[in-house]
Amino acid sequence: MSTQGQVSLAAPAARPKQFSQDAPNASGSVTKRLTNELMTLMMSSSPGISAFPKSDGNLFEWVGTIEGAPETIYSGLKFRISITFGPNYPYGAPQIRFETPIFHPNVDISSGQICLDILQDKWSAVYSVHTILLSLQSLLGEPNNASPLNADAAAIWDTPEFKIQLMKHYRPFTGTGLLSRFL
Amino acid sequence: MHSFTYVDPPNQNLLCCICRAPFVDPVTTRSCSHTFCRSCCLEALQHARQCPVDRSPLSAQDLVPANPIIRALVDELIVECIHPECSHTTQRQLLTAHLLDSCPFSLVSCPNNRCDQTLPRKDAATHDCTKKLVSCDLCDAEIPLDDLENHVAGCQESTTTCDACSASLSRSAKASHVADCPGTIVVCTQAPNGCPWIGPRSSLSSEHIHTCPYAALAGFFALHRTEQAQLAQENNILRHKIAALEDTLFSQRRELQSVKDALGPWYRPDGPGFPGIGLGIATDDLPSDERQQLSSGFGDAAPPDDLAAYFPSEAAAATPSNRATESQQQHLRPAVVSLGAGAGTPGAGIARQYIAPLNLSTSLEGTLVGMRESVVSLGSALDSLGRRADIALSNETMRLNEEIMSLRASMHGLRMQVRPRITRSAARQQSRQLTFEGGAVQVHTIMMDMNSQVTGRNPEMLQRQQHLHSASASIANDGGSWPPPSMPRFFFPAQPTPGTKL
Numbered sequence: 001m002s003t004q005g006q007v008s009l010a011a012p013a014a015r016p017k018q019f020s021q022d023a024p025n026a027s028g029s030v031t032k033r034l035t036n037e038l039m040t041l042m043m044s045s046s047p048g049i050s051a052f053p054k055s056d057g058n059l060f061e062w063v064g065t066i067e068g069a070p071e072t073i074y075s076g077l078k079f080r081i082s083i084t085f086g087p088n089y090p091y092g093a094p095q096i097r098f099e100t101p102i103f104h105p106n107v108d109i110s111s112g113q114i115c116l117d118i119l120q121d122k123w124s125a126v127y128s129v130h131t132i133l134l135s136l137q138s139l140l141g142e143p144n145n146a147s148p149l150n151a152d153a154a155a156i157w158d159t160p161e162f163k164i165q166l167m168k169h170y171r172p173f174t175g176t177g178l179l180s181r182f183l
Numbered sequence: 184m185h186s187f188t189y190v191d192p193p194n195q196n197l198l199c200c201i202c203r204a205p206f207v208d209p210v211t212t213r214s215c216s217h218t219f220c221r222s223c224c225l226e227a228l229q230h231a232r233q234c235p236v237d238r239s240p241l242s243a244q245d246l247v248p249a250n251p252i253i254r255a256l257v258d259e260l261i262v263e264c265i266h267p268e269c270s271h272t273t274q275r276q277l278l279t280a281h282l283l284d285s286c287p288f289s290l291v292s293c294p295n296n297r298c299d300q301t302l303p304r305k306d307a308a309t310h311d312c313t314k315k316l317v318s319c320d321l322c323d324a325e326i327p328l329d330d331l332e333n334h335v336a337g338c339q340e341s342t343t344t345c346d347a348c349s350a351s352l353s354r355s356a357k358a359s360h361v362a363d364c365p366g367t368i369v370v371c372t373q374a375p376n377g378c379p380w381i382g383p384r385s386s387l388s389s390e391h392i393h394t395c396p397y398a399a400l401a402g403f404f405a406l407h408r409t410e411q412a413q414l415a416q417e418n419n420i421l422r423h424k425i426a427a428l429e430d431t432l433f434s435q436r437r438e439l440q441s442v443k444d445a446l447g448p449w450y451r452p453d454g455p456g457f458p459g460i461g462l463g464i465a466t467d468d469l470p471s472d473e474r475q476q477l478s479s480g481f482g483d484a485a486p487p488d489d490l491a492a493y494f495p496s497e498a499a500a501a502t503p504s505n506r507a508t509e510s511q512q513q514h515l516r517p518a519v520v521s522l523g524a525g526a527g528t529p530g531a532g533i534a535r536q537y538i539a540p541l542n543l544s545t546s547l548e549g550t551l552v553g554m555r556e557s558v559v560s561l562g563s564a565l566d567s568l569g570r571r572a573d574i575a576l577s578n579e580t581m582r583l584n585e586e587i588m589s590l591r592a593s594m595h596g597l598r599m600q601v602r603p604r605i606t607r608s609a610a611r612q613q614s615r616q617l618t619f620e621g622g623a624v625q626v627h628t629i630m631m632d633m634n635s636q637v638t639g640r641n642p643e644m645l646q647r648q649q650h651l652h653s654a655s656a657s658i659a660n661d662g663g664s665w666p667p668p669s670m671p672r673f674f675f676p677a678q679p680t681p682g683t684k685l
Contacts, residue, residue, distance in 0.1 A: 028186070029186070029202065032186055032202070032204070033202055033203050033204075036203040036204070037203065040203075088230075090201060091226055091227055091229075091230045092230065122238070123231075124227075124231070124235045124236070124238065125200075125201040125223070125226075125227040125230070125235040126200040126201060126235045126236050128203075
């Protein structure tokens, strides 16, 4: 643990202010937490999910990979997502979007936007990148067809036609450099 | 959010699920018993009023301090000092004390409390404070270091040179030295008396004072000065006196003005010493300002001419003192009062009495004398008027008496002629009545009649009495009573009446 943060001591007000440091820095605490999450994510052994910052200098822009769970229709397919953290993270949800076109009832095929309650109004500060990725992975196998973002996909979910459409839109991404860099 | 660097990986159970770090000031929700850092939980509640873990409704009032065991566990975690240079590690709860009291890298203020600089504690001992007190080499004063140069430049103990004699001496002794330095430029001791000489002190007593013309006259100057002082003092006293006199003059002038107002037109500016000088002459002789004052004095009261209309003038009654003003008085429409006009005897030859006019041009005393004379002459005029009225009255009375006497004489003549006839007719009636009636009553009636004529008592009363006594008596009375009862008594001189004769 090499990161040295700034301290705002809960010192009694009567003491001299000679140690007064900067006020709690919002972006500093966010960075601290994101660093912590990255460590946790790299040390966890969750199959099929991974995420890293896009660049070394910016912890607020991440890119992630979700692999379809076994025995689901998405099994064997890899999808790339982008994660953008706001300055109020973890109190506000990060922006998550599918970079890889995915034919799914709850994902917009062209923009990649996801319709998932925990990414909107059901967000909680205790959620993390790890939990988000796990939720998305399970969403692939168990879509919420009651509130579809892609009505066509929801309509043909249980038909063989869905697999045809899925494979028609799927574009496997080639760049695995990021992943290989960390593994 | 507090950031500490923990030496050992902390127990996962002690991590806040929001900040992912060991709890700082942990709180536990009362409803669902989840534990967070206080600041993390309060921040989360601002975004959503529910428990971040299970989404059950939650408010800040539902947070209670976490179990003391949890607090002790997180407080006793070993952390590194926040200063990267400092290798000190301690329990988290002691880090504050370390930073405040012992960490050599904590910033502290100047140990002398003299400059505003802050510096790491390790450097404080060697701090070369620009404000620290140093003692002056020359004097013993304690001076801040950065002010030392200014101090030395003006230090009282620093060496300086006398401007006059170029002697080297300390600054504090310079003042006393200059007072008696022989080289100092001084003025002559007689400068107050006007000596213009200026030169070094040494040549003053040795050279100049022997040749100074003012020094030779020093005795004269001293005398002159005392004399001048006396004169000034005297002058001062005189000035006070003048002021007092001016006050007196002013008050007297005011009194005089009030007297003038009271006197009105009788105020004479010339005074009684110039009785013969007329008003016009006097004003002509006076300076213009006094004449103005004079005329204004008269202007306040009624002008003499207007007053004179009420007090008619008479040249004959003028007192000797106002003879010079007679010519003025002539035009004042002398009114003549005829005292005898109302007496009713125009031909009586009563002299016209002239009233002395109210002479306004004389003094008040003169006016009073004139008025007294007028009163005396009025008194004598009244007296003579009374005498004349007496004479006229007595004359008239005598004339009336004579007339009465002549009337009485003629009346007497007439009575002498009438009387015998009355007596005769009365005798006839008496005799006739005595025959008819008792004679006593008749005789009494006649006697009463006669008596009333003599005494002048009301004959009608007597007649009424007579009617009461006897109705027949009226017949005799009507026919025989003479003179009538209304005739005054004195027209009947005392003579024998018919009654008395009976």
